[in-house]
Structure formats: structure tokens, C-alpha cells
Amino acid sequence: MTQWPDVAVVMPVLNEEKHLAAAILAILSQDYSGQIQVVLALGPSNDRTNEVAEQICAGDSRVSYVQNPTGRTPEGLNAALAATTQEIVVRVDAHSELSDGYIRLAVETLQRTGADNVGGIMGARGVTRFEKAVAAAMTSPLGVGSASFHTGGEEGPTETVYLGVFRRSALERVGGYDPAFTRAQDWEMNHRIRETGGTVWFNPDLFVTYRPRPSVRKLAKQYFEYGTWRHEVMRRHPETRTRKSALRYFAPPVAVMGIATGSVAAILGSALQIFPLAFWGFLAPFGYVLLTLISSVTLIKRARGGALWLPIVLATMQLSWGIGFLTSRPKSQ
Numbered sequence: 117m118t119q120w121p122d123v124a125v126v127m128p129v130l131n132e133e134k135h136l137a138a139a140i141l142a143i144l145s146q147d148y149s150g151q152i153q154v155v156l157a158l159g160p161s162n163d164r165t166n167e168v169a170e171q172i173c174a175g176d177s178r179v180s181y182v183q184n185p186t187g188r189t190p191e192g193l194n195a196a197l198a199a200t201t202q203e204i205v206v207r208v209d210a211h212s213e214l215s216d217g218y219i220r221l222a223v224e225t226l227q228r229t230g231a232d233n234v235g236g237i238m239g240a241r242g243v244t245r246f247e248k249a250v251a252a253a254m255t256s257p258l259g260v261g262s263a264s265f266h267t268g269g270e271e272g273p274t275e276t277v278y279l280g281v282f283r284r285s286a287l288e289r290v291g292g293y294d295p296a297f298t299r300a301q302d303w304e305m306n307h308r309i310r311e312t313g314g315t316v317w318f319n320p321d322l323f324v325t326y327r328p329r330p331s332v333r334k335l336a337k338q339y340f341e342y343g344t345w346r347h348e349v350m351r352r353h354p355e356t357r358t359r360k361s362a363l364r365y366f367a368p369p370v371a372v373m374g375i376a377t378g379s380v381a382a383i384l385g386s387a388l389q390i391f392p393l394a395f396w397g398f399l400a401p402f403g404y405v406l407l408t409l410i411s412s413v414t415l416i417k418r419a420r421g422g423a424l425w426l427p428i429v430l431a432t433m434q435l436s437w438g439i440g441f442l443t444s445r446p447k448s449q
Contacts, residue, residue: 120150124200128192130159132210159187222281232286232314235277236322249422299345343440368438
């Protein structure tokens, strides 16, 4: 390209004291000939995140911030978008790091394909043994399903991508991020982009390092919310329920129902001495445990020292997601 367009990088920030500086450094270190403006949407963090952000902004004129009083991601993204005017918008999280050349390759891909949004691999990378186990599970269909931005695949049109690099015209066409969605706001907006004639494009050469949740409690909360809000997407957009890709979203709730039903049957069968009922009921939870252990064995090399955490991580991700989906209630419009 003879002239590289200026880009705006928008980043919602909440309780990211440990990762914020590295995330911004990865942006400002990009090999990109156009100008880069970074706008942080600062939520009400309860650590030193905002202090770190203010120090960074004071030291580099390319970085500024707006307030996001609710701390919710969609409101933060929309507030940051409103503070920018560039035709290319890069969406980044404060616990992620762009790979070298990410912005340049993304802009090239936008121009080459004519897509409205392009993105690539969500490359989970852990530091502790637990985080390494989570990273292994997140890069496998056994943990999160077969979405290309998790597991890779061929370049081409797709339903959604991780984060994304957008044409501002597409964001304006669909009205930005829907503030009703605490989670799944990326998938939901990409759905609206595609429904209005746009294209979402996956390029596996685009890579973003993602930092997994550091504990079972935080991982369970994350995936419970994922399941809750995935169900809400299906309520708002019923047409998404019948797509082939929706099958992977039903697997966790089916597993939860199977385990719960089987466990009840096993307990009742044992109490009432109906041994066939107890036997067949016991097969569901036993089968799930066995499949989880087998899945864990296949991920040992990826876990890089976190192998012992794999069964707990897989069960936490799958069952939390399923419970969130099953217990989800309609949200206010």
C-alpha cells in the first residue's frame, strides 16, 4: 500500500493493573506507517489500573482515556469509539497483546478482501500451571468448541472473530456495540454486520496473545457468564439457533442435564433398590468423568506443566457454561 490509513485502537479497561502496560506497549510498538491513536475506556477499577493508565497517558500523547462509569465492556467500547474519528478501528482488550505486524496485516486484509471486520487467533498463553491448563483447553475443541479463532483453520468468511479490526462505516451502520450485552457483545455485533450485508473475515496469520483467568473461581464466573449471554443472543436472534454452528453451544447444557438426570436416577435407584435404574443413571456422570480424563490426556503436551489441572479446568469451563445457559433468564431490552 502506498498510503496507510490512520487507525484508532479502542480498549475497555477494568481491574487490569497487571496487564495494561504490556497491552499498550504491544500496540505502540507495532510496525505500522499510519498514525495510531489509543483510547482507553476506564471503568471503576478497585486496583491501581486507573493510576497506571493515567501515567501512560501523561507520558505518550498517542494514548488518552475516557470514563466508563458502568465498567461494562459495550459501554466502554462505544465511549472510546465516540472519542475517535479514524476510518479503521482496532478493538483490543487490556489482558491481550497484539503480535508484531498485527495492525499492518489486518489493514491489508481489510483492503484485500473488502470485509467489514477481520480478526485471527485468540492465542491463550498462561504463566502459572493453572493458567497453562486453561490455555491448553482454550486452544482445543475439547474445551471451547471448534470456533476458528480458538482452534485455527483456513482463511475466509466466518461468523465471528476475536476482538477485530473494523471499518468505521460498518460500526456506524449497525449502531455500534449493543449495551444490553455484558458478554457476547462481539458475536452479537458481528451477527448484525453479517445480517446487514457485511463480511466478517478470519485470517489465521493474525495472532493476539490472551491471558487466561488465574483461578477456578474466576474461570467459572467467566464461563457461566458466557453461557448466560449466549442464550440471550439466541433469544434476541432466534435464527441463530438453527445454524450448524449452534450445535456446539448446546453440548454443555446437554452434558449438565445428562449428569444431573443420571445422578438423580442413580441415587433414587440405589435408595429404592431398583438396581437397573441405579446402573443406567450412574453411567451419565461416570461417562462424563471418563471422557474428561481422556480429553485431559490428549492435552497434556499443550498444558506445559499444568497437566494435573486439566480435568478440573475442562469440567469448570464446560459445566459452568452449561449451567449459565440453562439458568439464563431474559434480559431487559
